[in-house]
Amino acid sequence: MTCPRCRSTEVSTVAHSPVAGRWTMSSCSVCWYAWRSTEPAAAIDPDAYPAEFRLTIDDISTAPRLV
Amino acid sequence: MPQHYDDLRGFLDALDAEKQLLHIDRPVKPEPDLGAAGRAVANLGATAPALLFDNIDGFSDARVALNVHGSWANHALMLGMPKTSSIKEQFVELGERWLKFPVRAERRERAPWQEITIEQDINLFELLPVFRLNPGDGGPYLDKAAVVTRDSADRDNFGKQNVGIYRLQVKGPDHLGIQSAPPHDFGRHIVSADQLHHGMPIAIAIGNDPILTLAAGTPLEYDQSEYEMAGAWRGGAPYPIVRAPYTGLDVPWGSEIVLEGEVHYADREYEGPFGEFTGNYSGGRALPVVTVKRVHMRRNPIFEHLYLGQSWTEIDYLLALNTSVPMHRQLKAEFPEVEAVNAMYTHGLVTIISTRVRHGGFGRVVALRALTTPHGIGYSKIVIVVDETVDPFNLEQVMWALSVKVNPEFDAITIPRMYEMALDPSGYPQGVTARLILDATTPRSPDRRGEFSQPVTAYPESADWEKIFREMTR
Numbered sequence: 130m131t132c133p134r135c136r137s138t139e140v141s142t143v144a145h146s147p148v149a150g151r152w153t154m155s156s157c158s159v160c161w162y163a164w165r166s167t168e169p170a171a172a173i174d175p176d177a178y179p180a181e182f183r184l185t186i187d188d189i190s191t192a193p194r195l196v
Numbered sequence: 197m198p199q200h201y202d203d204l205r206g207f208l209d210a211l212d213a214e215k216q217l218l219h220i221d222r223p224v225k226p227e228p229d230l231g232a233a234g235r236a237v238a239n240l241g242a243t244a245p246a247l248l249f250d251n252i253d254g255f256s257d258a259r260v261a262l263n264v265h266g267s268w269a270n271h272a273l274m275l276g277m278p279k280t281s282s283i284k285e286q287f288v289e290l291g292e293r294w295l296k297f298p299v300r301a302e303r304r305e306r307a308p309w310q311e312i313t314i315e316q317d318i319n320l321f322e323l324l325p326v327f328r329l330n331p332g333d334g335g336p337y338l339d340k341a342a343v344v345t346r347d348s349a350d351r352d353n354f355g356k357q358n359v360g361i362y363r364l365q366v367k368g369p370d371h372l373g374i375q376s377a378p379p380h381d382f383g384r385h386i387v388s389a390d391q392l393h394h395g396m397p398i399a400i401a402i403g404n405d406p407i408l409t410l411a412a413g414t415p416l417e418y419d420q421s422e423y424e425m426a427g428a429w430r431g432g433a434p435y436p437i438v439r440a441p442y443t444g445l446d447v448p449w450g451s452e453i454v455l456e457g458e459v460h461y462a463d464r465e466y467e468g469p470f471g472e473f474t475g476n477y478s479g480g481r482a483l484p485v486v487t488v489k490r491v492h493m494r495r496n497p498i499f500e501h502l503y504l505g506q507s508w509t510e511i512d513y514l515l516a517l518n519t520s521v522p523m524h525r526q527l528k529a530e531f532p533e534v535e536a537v538n539a540m541y542t543h544g545l546v547t548i549i550s551t552r553v554r555h556g557g558f559g560r561v562v563a564l565r566a567l568t569t570p571h572g573i574g575y576s577k578i579v580i581v582v583d584e585t586v587d588p589f590n591l592e593q594v595m596w597a598l599s600v601k602v603n604p605e606f607d608a609i610t611i612p613r614m615y616e617m618a619l620d621p622s623g624y625p626q627g628v629t630a631r632l633i634l635d636a637t638t639p640r641s642p643d644r645r646g647e648f649s650q651p652v653t654a655y656p657e658s659a660d661w662e663k664i665f666r667e668m669t670r
Contacts, residue, residue, distance in 0.1 A: 134334075143369050144321035146254030154321040156335075161367040161466055163321075163335035164328075167253070168227045171331065182332045182469070184480070189466045192482045195618070196376055196383045 132157035133164060133178040135189065160184050198276030200430040201405045203308070203450025204498055207274065208261065211246050214279055216270055220249045226327035234262045234329065234503025238510060242268045243279075248498070258325035261500045265406060266510035271517070274406040276431070280670055283517070283589040287536060290429065291521045298420070299427025302434035307449045310438075314491040319369035323491055324402075324453065325499050326366050330471035334480070337470060338364040340502040342412045342422075343374070344399040344445045345382055345459070348389040357446060358382060359412045359422035364400065364486070365467050372400075372486040373467035374459070375478075377618070379574065381418055386459060386484055396459040397443035398486055403452025403500040408435065414518040415571045442490045452497040457488040473515070473543055475506035476621045507542055516540030519571060523547070526569045531562055538588035544575040545620060548588040551581060556643030559635040560609060567614070567631055574617040580634045597636040603646065609633040 130140050137159035144154035156163040170177040201207040211217040218237075224230060230249065237244050244267040249260040265271060269279040272286055281289075320326060326336035340361060347356040358381035365373040376382040389396035407429050411422040423446065426435040436449035442456040464482040472478045504511040517540065524537040533552035541547075551562050559581035566572045566579050582588060582597040602608065611631040618627040638648050 144319050147322055148254050148256055151254035156368050158368075161334065161365070161373065163367060165227060167225060168328065169331075172227065172328065179332065184466075188480065192466050192480045194464055194482045196378050196386055196484070 130155065131175050132160060132162055133173055133175045134162040134182065135160040135184040135186070136175055159186075160189050197433060198431040200276060200407065200433050201274075201450075202436060203405050203448075204261065204264070204403045204452060204500060206450075207264070207406050208246065208248060208498070210273060211264075211270060214269075214273055216243075216245045216267070216273060216279065218245045218247050220247055221251050223251045223253060224249055225253045226325060228331075230260060230262070230325075230327045230501070231329040231331075231503065234501070235505060235509070237263045238266060238503055238505075238508060240267075241508075244270075246270060252325050255325050257496050259496065259498045260325050260327075261403070261498050262503060263510050264500060265409065265502075265514045267513065270406075271513050274410065275429070278670070284536065284587055287517050287520060287524075287538075287589065290517050291524060293429050293431060294425075294521060294525065296428040296432050298424035299430075299432055299434055301421070301423040301427060301446070302436045303446075304436050304438050304449050307438040307447075307451070308494045309451050309454050309492045309497075311495055312491075312493050315489070318488055318491055320366050320455075320488065320491075321369060323493075324497075327501075329501070329503060330477075330505060332477050333470050334365060334468050336366045338366065338372070338400065338402060338501075339470075339504070340402075340409065340500050341455075342401040342404055342408060342448065342451075343382060344401065344440075344447055345385045345396055346445065347385055348392050348394070348396060353419065354446075355419040355421045355424075356381075357421065358385060359408070361409065361413050363470055365470070367465075367467075370457075370488040372457075372488065373465060373483050374398075374486055375467060375470075375481070375483050384418065389459065390462050393461060395461045397445060398457055398459050399440045399443050399445040399447050400455040400457075400486075400488075401447045401451040401453070402455070403498045404448050405450050408448050410514065410518050413514050415522055417570075440490075440492075452494055453499070454490075454492040455488050456490040456492070457486050460485045460487065471505050472619050473504050473507075473509075473511045474545075474619050474621060475542075476619075478619060512540065512542070515543045519544050523566065523569050523571055527562060527565055530565060533558070533584070534562060535584040536588050537566075539571065539576070544571060546578045546580070547572065547576040548580045548582065548594055550584050550586050550588045551637070552584045553637050553640050556640040558640070559637035560633055563609075563633040563635065567611075573615065576631070577616060577620065577629055578632045578634070580636060582636045583638055586636075594636075598634060601636040601638060601648075602634055606643075606645065607635040609635070 272281040467483040469477040
């Protein structure tokens with residue numbers, strides 16, 4: 130599995146719908162993007178993920194602090 | 197004493213009775229339905245209802261409330277006023293109730309949210325119907341929770357205990373990111389904890405009565421208690437609080453859900469972006485990290501959320517009069533002539549002030565003071581000053597004043613390279629902007645200019661007729 134946003138493979142399924150079989154949640158431990166299996170393709174498919182919201186390792190490591 | 201509510205459920209019942217609540221029982225998907233509905237209901241305008249969803253895909257008993265504060269009608273009902281109350285009437289009422297501050301909080305031992313407690317295997321994605329609000333958000337968020345922390349250097353100071361609304365990204369089952377900047381009280385608390393080299397206890401109360409949320413979104417002074425302000429805004433009825441067992445922090449008695457945990461010491465992690473109140477995404481930043489250690493909740497809790505995006509949305513109602521009233525008080529302290537302040541356009545990026553004019557040039561004096569109020573320092577990018585005869589909440593009147601009182605040669609004043617809050621997308625660089633004062637007051641001596649000596653005034657009886665018409669159309 131690949132993160133739709135930063136294309137890291139450090140992703141895992143972290144939750145299952147309380148009503149079994151409806152959806153799963155996944156989370157990326159590099160950019161902390163989280164997504165549900167039932168979301169539109171633009172949220173869950175790396176190739177359909179919008180270019181303006183994609184992240185590189187550099188974007189993540191150089192993000193400014195606020196406090 | 198005006199009507200007030202101890203919890204969200206009580207207020208939703210009141211909204212229902214006033215036909216200001218829509219029950220949505222058709223099946224909805226967390227994405228895109230809930231965020232899409234939040235945007236859509238905001239488009240209905242000043243009488244928009246709150247929404248309560250109870251049939252959410254994948255959950256057996258979850259409920260989501262949206263747009264609870266999201267109209268002037270709901271805002272008035274929160275204050276126990278008729279739902280047709282004008283904005284200025286609500287502004288005046290909030291200002292008068294402020295005078296009761298502080299009202300000591302009422303401490304209780306038991307709370308409805310103590311019904312269920314989870315200590316092991318906490319998974320917020322399964323416990324709560326969290327959802328992505330706007331398509332570009334980095335994940336689901338808690339964006340309307342009351343976040344409670346104390347100053348680590350002065351832990352027993354009740355006034356310095358802060359209750360604020362800060363966005364929290366749900367990154368993992370028990371793992372949150374939280375946004376705050378140094379001027380915020382939370383920002384000061386995290387700096388204080390980092391200096392002492394330890395983490396900071398945090399409580400996150402979700403689904404609260406509307407007045408507490410209003411107080412939590414108000415720019416109070418550092419040592420002023422939001423609970424004591426909530427009591428004032430309830431008309432003097434003490435606000436009920438209960439000590440959260442794991443952290444010892446004081447949280448609302450009436451909350452639907454209370455999370456307790458710890459803000460990590462000196463840890464910063466990528467957070468965002470999130471569609472913000474400016475109508476633009478925030479970008480990503482390295483922000484503090486929270487681990488959740490306890491979840492307390494009522495049975496069948498209501499998960500309250502807020503839509504925000506291009507104005508107007510619910511957040512514009514929630515940050516409107518509670519921003520305007522303190523700025524009015526600060527201006528009036530030095531200039532009693534100031535009649536009213538409207539700092540509700542994108543949290544006060546545009547601020548409109550009405551004032552009596554003491555002498556020529558007085559309008560711009562008042563505007564300059566607005567720029568140096570605690571909120572104005574970060575927000576008042578454009579300040580419009582009008583005469584006291586113009587209602588600053590009535591944009592038709594404000595536009596009239598701009599149309600005929602302003603001579604751009606004299607009345608448009610720009611101050612370059614000023615600080616502002618970093619989320620304004622027009623900042624260049626981010627956090628820096630010019631300020632613009634538009635002085636639309638009538639010129640007075642010694643600044644004599646223009647032909648303003650013959651304004652059209654109505655017959656005095658007009659005021660009586662207006663009262664009659666308002667009563668007849670209520």
